[in-house]
Each structure stands twice: as C-alpha cells, then as structure tokens.
Amino acid sequence: MSRRRTDGVDWYFERGGEGPRLLMVHGTGASTHSWRGLIPSLSSTHEVMLVDLPGHGRSGPCQEPSLPRVAETLGALLRDEGFEPKVVVGHSAGAAILLRMAADGLIAPDVVVSFNGAFLPFGGRWGPSFWSPMTRWLVQSGLPGLFARRCVDEAGVRRLVERTGSRLDDEGVEAYRQLLVRPEHVEGALGMMAHWDLRPLWSVLSSLRTPVFLVAAQDDQTVSPSESASVADQLPLARFVRWPSFGHLAHEEDPAGASAYIREAERWAESELN
Secondary structure, eight states, X not given: OEEEEETTEEEEEEEEOSSSEEEEEOOTTOOGGGGTXXXXXXXXXXXXXXXXXXXXXXXXXXXXXXXXXXXXXHHHHHHHXXXXXXXXXXXXXXXXXXXXXXXXXXXXXXEEEEESOOOSOTTSTTTHHHHHHHHHHHHHTTHHHHHHHHTTOHHHHHHHHHTTTOOOOHHHHHHHHHHHXXXXXXXXXXXXXXXXXXXXHHTTGGGOOSOEEEEEETTOSSXXXXXXXXXXXXXXXXXXXXXXXXXXXXXXXXXHHHHHHHHHHHHHHHHHHO
C-alpha cells in the first residue's frame, strides 16, 4: 500500500507480485477493493498495480476529473513510479480511461482488457448536455453527505448493488457500504460523472492500434453489452466476448472467470501481434 502525490493528485495505490506488469483500474464509485478476488491468482504470475481513481477510495480529488485529465494524471503516476504495464485491465469507466491513455500514448500495453466498459456518456451519446450540469448541482447541493448517511444500512447498499444486475456476498456489500458512507467518496464519484464526456474518445478509436479484448456480461443492468460490441466494431484490432451470465460487477461475482478472461486476452493478443 503506497501513496504518491503526482500532478496535483494524492494517489493511493498497491503493487505486488512478480512478472509482466499489469495495471488494474476500477470503475466509477468503486475502489481497489473491486479487484480483491483476482489478485491471488494474477499476482502469482504478474507484478500487479491497483489504483484508486481520483476522489475515490483513499485517493485525493482531481481538480477537473474529465476523461483526458484523469488519463493524463494517471499517466504521470505511472511515469513517476517507473511502471510500464504490459497488460491493462479496466472495469466500466476504468476501461474508457485506459483506452484514452492508449490513444494519447500515455501507455503502450500489449493488450487492453475491458470488463463491462462504459464507452457512452451518461444518458447516452448526447448525455453531457443534461447530466453534466445536473451532477455538478448534486455535488454542490450537499447530497453526497445525505446519501452517505442513508448508506449506513447494509440492506440499502445491497439493493443498490443488485440494481446493477449483480449479486455480491456479504464481504462485497460491506466493502461498498464502507465507501458509500464517506461523503468525499460519493462526491468524487459524482464529480467524475459531472465531467464525463466520452464523445471525443469515439473520434480516435479507429486510429488505436493496441489490441483490445472486450468482455460484456449478459445481465449487466448498468451498461448495455451493446456498448462494448459497438466499440469492437470501431477498433482496428478487437475481440468482443459476451459473458453468459452475471451483472455489471461480474468480475467481483466470478473472480476466477475474470482472471481466466485476462489470461485468454493475453494469449489472443500475443497471437494477433505475432
């Protein structure tokens, strides 16, 4: 467990294991805990780095948590750490961040692995015109504190999780409860949503030469699997895989299955590049 202040962000991250370097980036509203079930397997063959996104978990906020800005400052952290990942894995918004980093030359992995990637703006392709002002107002309204006070109840957090199409064990639900009772975490998630405009990302997808392995869970109620399928159609080198069950947090529901997909992605990318 480490901390480093880089490019205006007080980062929290974890590193461990030996082997090819692998970076894992969680989605909006989560933290490094999201990958806990995959680490024992992956760290036996890789040096793994997990990060809390700005304003999430134990990382400090970013002044302007837009997609390009988060990608830029995460790239600065990797540079300062001397960490050049061969494999990068992202969930939901984390997958979009990694594609942006690859497109901007901030990382040069052998493969990007996406789990239930969120590649459209909140509210659809033109969502920012409504959601950005709305979420900025929510951040300023005091709602994060009110929401955090209501999330003391474990049953309420479980209902929130189940709305994503996923079912987590008691440990998984408690991990999210511990995050959601903190107003600064809720504010960080809402702040990222307020600045989240993915339209520019779509304009650069066709020029991305990095292999991208997109996994979409069949029962995801948060992000439609069609988003990953659409991205696969735009990319020069991509493979789309439909996970035949589970919801938006599929990698937490079935860590062994998620680890297997990552290893499959590595093999696929190696065959494509050779």
